[in-house]
Amino acid sequence: MNQRKAVLPMSARYLINAALCLALILGLKGLSASGLLSDYFTKILILVGINIILAVSLNVATGYLGQLPLGHAGFMAVGAYTGGIFLKSVNAAAMSGAPLVLTIAAAILLSGAVAALFGVIIGVPALRLKGDYLAIITLGFGEIIRVVITNIDSVLGFDFTYGASGLKRIPKFTGALNVFLCVVMTCLVIHMVMKSRHGRSILSIRENEIAAESCGVNTTFYKVMAFTMSAFFAGVAGCLYAGNLGSLQPGGFGFMKSIEILVMVVLGGMGSMLGSVVSATVLTILPEALRSFDRYRMVVYSAALILMMIFKPSGLFGDYDFSLSRILEKLGVGKKPAGKEDAR
Amino acid sequence: MHLFSILISQIINGLQSGAIYALVALGYSMVYGIILLLNFAHGDIIMVGAYAVWFSMAHLGLHPIPSMLLAVAASTLLGVLIEKLAYTPLRSAPRLSLLITAIGVSFLLENSFQLIFGAGAQTVPNLISGPSLQVGSVTVSFSAMLTILVSVICMAGLTFLVQKTKLGKAMRAVSENMSAAQLMGISLNRTISFTFAMGSALAGVGSVLYLCTYGQASPTMGSMLGLKAFVAAVLGGIGSLPGAMIGGFAIGLTEALVSAAGLSVWKDGAVFAILIVVLLVKPTGLLGKPMVEKV
Amino acid sequence: MKRYNENTRLVPVPSTSVIPDRDVGKLPILECRHLGIDFGGLTAVSDFNLTIGRTEIAGLIGPNGAGKTTVFNLLTKVYQPTRGIIMLDGVDTAGMTTAQVNHAGIARTFQNIRLFSRLSVMDNVLIGLQDSMSYSLPAAILRLPSYWKQEKVARERALELLSIFDMADLADHEAGSLPYGAQRRLEIVRALGTNPSLLLLDEPAAGMNPSETAELMENIVKIRDTFQIAVMLIEHDMSLVMNICEGICVLNFGKVIAKGTAADIQNNPDVIEAYLGKRKEGE
Numbered sequence: 066m067n068q069r070k071a072v073l074p075m076s077a078r079y080l081i082n083a084a085l086c087l088a089l090i091l092g093l094k095g096l097s098a099s100g101l102l103s104d105y106f107t108k109i110l111i112l113v114g115i116n117i118i119l120a121v122s123l124n125v126a127t128g129y130l131g132q133l134p135l136g137h138a139g140f141m142a143v144g145a146y147t148g149g150i151f152l153k154s155v156n157a158a159a160m161s162g163a164p165l166v167l168t169i170a171a172a173i174l175l176s177g178a179v180a181a182l183f184g185v186i187i188g189v190p191a192l193r194l195k196g197d198y199l200a201i202i203t204l205g206f207g208e209i210i211r212v213v214i215t216n217i218d219s220v221l222g223f224d225f226t227y228g229a230s231g232l233k234r235i236p237k238f239t240g241a242l243n244v245f246l247c248v249v250m251t252c253l254v255i256h257m258v259m260k261s262r263h264g265r266s267i268l269s270i271r272e273n274e275i276a277a278e279s280c281g282v283n284t285t286f287y288k289v290m291a292f293t294m295s296a297f298f299a300g301v302a303g304c305l306y307a308g309n310l311g312s313l314q315p316g317g318f319g320f321m322k323s324i325e326i327l328v329m330v331v332l333g334g335m336g337s338m339l340g341s342v343v344s345a346t347v348l349t350i351l352p353e354a355l356r357s358f359d360r361y362r363m364v365v366y367s368a369a370l371i372l373m374m375i376f377k378p379s380g381l382f383g384d385y386d387f388s389l390s391r392i393l394e395k396l397g398v399g400k401k402p403a404g405k406e407d408a409r
Numbered sequence: 410m411h412l413f414s415i416l417i418s419q420i421i422n423g424l425q426s427g428a429i430y431a432l433v434a435l436g437y438s439m440v441y442g443i444i445l446l447l448n449f450a451h452g453d454i455i456m457v458g459a460y461a462v463w464f465s466m467a468h469l470g471l472h473p474i475p476s477m478l479l480a481v482a483a484s485t486l487l488g489v490l491i492e493k494l495a496y497t498p499l500r501s502a503p504r505l506s507l508l509i510t511a512i513g514v515s516f517l518l519e520n521s522f523q524l525i526f527g528a529g530a531q532t533v534p535n536l537i538s539g540p541s542l543q544v545g546s547v548t549v550s551f552s553a554m555l556t557i558l559v560s561v562i563c564m565a566g567l568t569f570l571v572q573k574t575k576l577g578k579a580m581r582a583v584s585e586n587m588s589a590a591q592l593m594g595i596s597l598n599r600t601i602s603f604t605f606a607m608g609s610a611l612a613g614v615g616s617v618l619y620l621c622t623y624g625q626a627s628p629t630m631g632s633m634l635g636l637k638a639f640v641a642a643v644l645g646g647i648g649s650l651p652g653a654m655i656g657g658f659a660i661g662l663t664e665a666l667v668s669a670a671g672l673s674v675w676k677d678g679a680v681f682a683i684l685i686v687v688l689l690v691k692p693t694g695l696l697g698k699p700m701v702e703k704v
Numbered sequence: 705m706k707r708y709n710e711n712t713r714l715v716p717v718p719s720t721s722v723i724p725d726r727d728v729g730k731l732p733i734l735e736c737r738h739l740g741i742d743f744g745g746l747t748a749v750s751d752f753n754l755t756i757g758r759t760e761i762a763g764l765i766g767p768n769g770a771g772k773t774t775v776f777n778l779l780t781k782v783y784q785p786t787r788g789i790i791m792l793d794g795v796d797t798a799g800m801t802t803a804q805v806n807h808a809g810i811a812r813t814f815q816n817i818r819l820f821s822r823l824s825v826m827d828n829v830l831i832g833l834q835d836s837m838s839y840s841l842p843a844a845i846l847r848l849p850s851y852w853k854q855e856k857v858a859r860e861r862a863l864e865l866l867s868i869f870d871m872a873d874l875a876d877h878e879a880g881s882l883p884y885g886a887q888r889r890l891e892i893v894r895a896l897g898t899n900p901s902l903l904l905l906d907e908p909a910a911g912m913n914p915s916e917t918a919e920l921m922e923n924i925v926k927i928r929d930t931f932q933i934a935v936m937l938i939e940h941d942m943s944l945v946m947n948i949c950e951g952i953c954v955l956n957f958g959k960v961i962a963k964g965t966a967a968d969i970q971n972n973p974d975v976i977e978a979y980l981g982k983r984k985e986g987e
Contacts, residue, residue, distance in 0.1 A: 075852075133505055135512075190689050196504055197447050201643060202688045204636070205681040212678035219674070254845050261844030261851065262830070262837045265823075269831045272820035279780055279814075280832050281806035281898050290841075320632070324512060331509055363520035370513035375498045378506045384822065 086249055093241055107241050113349045114244035115305050118251045120329040120341035122298030125255060127327070128336035128384070129264070130291040131271030133200040136187075136207025137299055137326050142214060142318035143183050144176035144300025146226055149235040149307040151175055158236040169238050173247065173304050180300020181293045183210075188292035192285065195274075207323055214315040232313040239308035247305060251298050252338060258294065267291045271336075328366050332373055334380025344381065414546040419669040420662065425553040425622060427661020428560035432615040433638030434645065434653035435567060436488075436608030442584040442648035443604045444500070446507050450491055450514035452635015454609050458484040458616030459626035460522060463531045473536050481613035488609020489602050497598070515632070523628040530627035533620050552621040563614055564654050567607065571650060580604055584648070633677070637664075640684040646697025655695060731794055733758050733809075733902050733934045734779070739788035740958075741778055748774045749958040752788070756902065756951070761928055762936040763949030765969075767978065771958040772938045773815055776904050780812050781805045793901060807835065811900035813891040815907050815938070821880025825871065825890060828879045829862035832897025836861065865893045868930075869923060884911050889920075896927065903927070905937040909944050917941055921948050946970070954978070 097107065123137045152158075157168045191202045218228045226232055258264050266287040269277035278284050307313055329348055333340025352362045373380065433455060440448045461480040465471040471479070495514050499507050539551035571577035579600045582590040591597050619634070620626065641660040645652025660680055667679045687694060732755045739752040749771040756762050764772050777783045779790060781802045790797045792808050800808065811832075820828050836858050839850040866872045869889040874882065879890060888908055895903055908924070909917045921944050928935050939945050945952060946966040954962040954969060956978045962969055969975055 131505075133508060190685075194688060194692055197445075197508060198643075198688055198692055200508060201447070201639070202685055205640075205684040205688075208636075208681045209678050209685075212675065212681070216674045216678075257845045257847065258841065261841075261855075262834055262839070263841055263844055265827055265831050266834065268823055268827070269820050272822060273818045275782060275802075276814065276818035276820065277831070278802035279782075279806060279812050279818075280894060281803050281835055282831065283803050320636075324516060327509070327512070360524060363516060364524055367513045367516035367520060371495055371510050371517065374502070374506045374510040374513065375495070378499075378502060 090242065090245060093245060097241065109350060109353050110241045111239055111244050111305075111309050112353075113346050114241075114248045115239075115302050115309065116326075116329065116345040116349045117248050117342050118298055118302040118305070119326045120333065120345040121251055121255060121338055122295045122302065123326050124330045124333075124335065124338060124341045125267075125291050125298075126295040127330050128334075128341075129259060129267050129271060130288060130295075132192075132288070132292075133196070133327075134191075134292070134295070135200050135204035135320065135323050135327070136210070137295070138318040138320070138322035139203075139207035139210035140180045140183060140296040140299035141303035141306065141322070142210055142315065143296075144180040144303025145307040145313050145318070146214060146232065146303075147179040147300065148172045148176040148304030149232050149313055150225070152236050152238070152308070153232075153234070157238065158234075165238075169243065169308075172238075172308075173243075173301055176304030176307075177297040177300040180303065181297035184293040184296025185289060188289045188296070192288040192292060204320065204323075207318075207320065211315050211318055214318075226315070229315065231315075232307075233311070235307050235311050235313070237308055237311045239305045244305055247301055251301065252342070255294070255298070256338065263287070263290065325366070328370050330380075331370060332380055334382035334384060336384035337380065337382040337386055339386050340380055340382035411546075416669060417547045419665040421547070421549055421553055422668075423662035423665030424658060425556045425661070426664060427658035428557045429615050429618050429622070429634070429657075430638045430641045430660050431654045431657025432560050432563060432611045432618070433634065434641040434657045435564070435650060436612050437639050437642040438645070438647055438650055438653040439580075439604050439608045441642070442650075443580060443601060444496070444507075445504060446496065446511060447639070447647075448608075449508070449511040449635070450518060451488075451608065451612060452631035452633075452638065453515050453518040454484050454488055454491075454612040454631070455616040455619065455634060456522065456626065456628060456631030457487055457518060458613040459533075459620050459630065460526065460531070462536070462617060462620055463533045463626050466533060466536075467531070477536075477617045480617055481610055484613030484616060485606050485610040488605045488612070492602060492605040497601075515635075519628050519632060526628065528628060530625040530630075532625045534624055536617075536624070537621050556618045556622060559614065559618060563611060564650075567611070568650065570607070576600070576603055637677075637680050640680050643684060643694055644687050646694030648698065649694070649696040652694055652696035731758075732756060733760075733793055734936075735789075735791040736779075737789045737791075739775075739778060739785055739790060741774065741783055741786045747958055749778065749955075750787075752778075752955075752958075752960060754953055754960070754963075756934050756936060758901075758934055759928060759932050760934050760950050761924065761948050762934070763945040763952040764936060764938045764955060765940075765942075765945055765952060766955035770955040772955055773906055774958075775955070776812060776906055776938065779805070779904060780810055806898055806900075809899075809901035810904060811895035811898045811902075812904035813888070813895055813906055813908060815910070817884075817887050817891060819879045819887055819890060819894070821878070823879055824875065825866070825877050825879050825882070826859070826862055826875040828890060828894050829865060829897050830858055832894040833858045833862055835898065862897065865896050868896075868927065869893060885916050888912070889923075892923075892927070896931065900933060902934045902936065905935065905939075907938055907940065909939055909941045917944055920944070924948055 119137065119141065123134070126132055126134050126137075151172050152168070155168060157165065157172070160168055187203065187206045191199055191206065194202055214226045215229050218225055259267070266277070266282045267290070269280065269282055270284050270287060274284055329345045330341050332348070333342070333344030348366070352359045358365075433451065436451050436454075437448060440446055440451070458480040461483040462473075462476045465476040465479050466473065469476075491514055495510050496507065499510055537552065537555060539555070541551050542549040542554060571580060579590070579595045580603070582593065582595055583597060583600045587597065590600075619630075637660055638657065641656035642653045643656070644659060645654070645656030647653075660683070663679055663683060664676050667673065667676050672679075734754070734756040736752055736754045740750040741748050752775060754762075764775060766772050774783065778785045781797065781800055781804075792805070792810060795808060797805055797808060820831060823831075837854040839848070839854050842848075843850050863872045863875060866875060869886075869892070871886065871889060871893065874886065879887065882890060888910070892903075892905065892908065905924070909920055912920060924935055924937070925948055927933070937945070937949070949966065952962075952964065952966060952969045953960055954972075954975050961978055962972045962975045964972070
């Protein structure tokens with residue numbers, strides 16, 4: 066890699082990526098200011114963004130770590146309820162300006178942190194198991210989270226999650242801009258981690274656990290790390306989800322939701338962030354674009370899942386990832402190392 | 410005495426639902442034993458069986474008995490069909506792909522039935538009726554007796570089949586070592602299909618018993634029932650047939666006792682908590698065999 | 705104490721080398737005493753005693769199923785021994801995990817190649833070089849200077865290690881796409897990356913043709929000379945074992961039946977009977 070001439074230095078590549086993100090943000094702002102971006106499209110964009118975060122975060126555990134957790138919606142629920150309860154208790158609805166921005170940022174981080182804490186609590190015991198057993202135990206944990214959220218109030222004796230009737234009147238803070246920022250941050254952080262010694266350790270566990278251990282990789286630690294990272298971003302997505310809907314029902318975070326996220330990851334290609342992004346986008350827009358299609362959505366999803374496994378188990382993108390460098394290289398902008406250095 | 414009779418009747422309820430879990434758990438265990446697949450679609454085969462009973466009674470106007478036989482036949486056929494269409498092409502694929510496919514099949518069945526018959530439940534009243542048994546202050550319903558009796562007969566039959574017949578021997582051989590069994594002239598496809606057929610037939614019987622007990626069918630009935638039966642199979646030691654039976658009854662009894670303690674909303678939570686404890690303390694379950702990876 | 709001579713290095717080690725100079729003292733690098741393991745009722749290895757010097761090349765031979773790979777699995781704690789002690793560089797490895805044993809200084813290759821096949825050759829070696837890097841997770845996310853510095857050193861080191869087998873130009877290839885022999889060599893490079901003091905090679909010449917085997921022999925000696933480490937290898941290719949192993953241990957049915965130099969082993973009647981079969985006239 067380093068014997069080749071690096072014509073475009075790393076810093077320049079980061080700058081280009083940052084400029085692209087900024088352009089997208091300004092574009093979004095401009096579109097919504099000019100009224101071209103209707104409320105309806107904003108709504109869809111928000112949903113797309115939340116689903117991208119969910120898919121990309123599950124991809125860490127599924128695609129990179131090579132495990133199959135079936136309780137991702139549980140972490141999302143933890144994040145959603147944390148964010149919702151936090152925002153209600155600090156009375157964010159009455160805030161404006163800088164305090165509001167800070168409160169929202171705090172809510173998102175707190176949601177991620179609490180979900181990550183659950184990730185550690187669940188991950189430490191669950192990750193002692195492998196394959197099918199890990200899938201089932203995470204499924205069990207996910208269901209327990211849902212049961213607890215539904216029934217905890219009767220145990221506590223006061224209103225906390227509002228059980229089956231749902232947590233209502235959460236300040237609706239989620240907008241296209243903060244979702245977009247969260248999507249960028251999620252992808253960026255995950256990308257940076259995966260292209261580091263930590264990420265390589267996670268990948269080595271997927272590739273061959275015994276060999277990884279023999280190379281001195283502390284597999285338990287890195288499994289829990291990947292799992293926790295996955296949970297953190299699921300929590301972030303949950304918080305955005307709460308801020309988007311304004312009310313939460315525990316029933317919405319069942320096994321079905323976990324599978325919906327899994328479908329996005331599998332169709333996109335396990336191990337490909339680009340795949341997760343594209344398939345989350347398509348699978349969110351498609352049912353919206355074809356209203357009548359909504360009824361058939363889950364049927365088509367599940368059929369697609371089966372066909373994908375039989376005919377192209379690696380998913381649409383395999384583990385191919387977007388690389389700005391590679392695109393520039395193809396465009397002939399300059400010969401650079403073939404590292405996958407995307408920041409998106 | 411009053412508390413005691415409540416307890417006894419709850420235990421009977423527990424045995425009744427436990428019998429159904431046990432039948433379904435057997436299917437999970439058999440399939441896992443032979444191709445190491447958690448057949449997520451297994452619970453939905455019960456749902457299809459229940460719909461078959463409802464459809465043949467409500468729309469074809471059949472008598473309950475032929476409807477039940479039809480349901481068992483439909484379940485069996487469906488099980489084999491799923492195996493042939495979805496799992497056979499993936500026999501040499503990574504286990505993860507197979508597991509995802511099974512989840513896909515499960516969701517396909519649930520959502521197609523929801524699309525065709527609607528999300529609501531279909532009631533099948535008075536499928537079977539008979540005299541109930543009165544022992545002191547405890548009433549044992551006819552459906553409870555029938556359910557427990559039928560499931561015990563099925564389990565005994567299955568045990569005989571697996572232990573004493575040629576096909577059973579073939580099944581055990583394939584689950585022990587697939588390639589060695591093939592070299593001994595055992596037809597892999599036939600044995601695996603047969604295993605699916607047996608498991609699905611048991612699920613079909615389970616669906617009939619479910620209808621006798623609860624009297625209604627809905628597209629998502631299989632998912633929770635399947636998950637709990639699956640917990641039962643794991644508890645007993647997945648791959649072990651006696652384990653599945655014990656696990657089924659244990660789960661049924663747990664649920665009944667949690668309900669008897671007035672904590673019925675925590676019923677599902679308790680079942681999954683058992684799952685987690687078993688997996689953490691003894692992942693191979695009560696009667697399962699440990700698996701060692703060859704280095 | 706003999707310091708290891710800078711001029712004998714075949715591969716130049718950078719100044720920020722992850723391989724420190726080692727003393728070649730008298731303490732053996734590995735000492736096994738009464739090592740044994742049972743699987744259920746079956747005793748796979750029993751009363752295994754072995755001492756390996758700091759820079760020795762040792763051979764572990766024996767018929768199929770004799771328990772050779774099991775010994776490797778015991779040394780690396782893939783299996784926990786039922787009985788006995790393993791002293792590595794004077795430290796008891798009891799209670800260590802596979803990863804900890806690797807940190808303590810044992811690296812290995814596998815009989816059935818276990819590469820990270822969907823990752824690049826470079827990434828495979830970098831995972832071996834894991835411990836040469838110490839930057840934190842935040843440093844990785846924020847791409848702090850420590851990340852760039854350590855990654856650069858590790859990449860250079862990886863290329864150097866690859867160049868032992870002339871594989872530096874394959875760095876960007878997917879490990880799984882390499883030819884069989886190259887995969888075996890890559891496994892050795894990856895193991896070397898972990899900076900071992902004892903390298904365990906499980907049938908390194910399996911599937912190689914005679915010229916590749918000859919080259920491998922040279923390289924094993926070169927690795928020992930360059931890194932001043934001990935090498936223990938399981939091999940069925942007798943020419944390789946007899947040519948480069950200074951000490952040979954013969955295992956049969958989980959028990960050591962002979963130990964000694966190549967000449968000792970070749971003339972040992974037990975070995976001839978158990979392993980080499982009937983001796984042909986004129987050999």
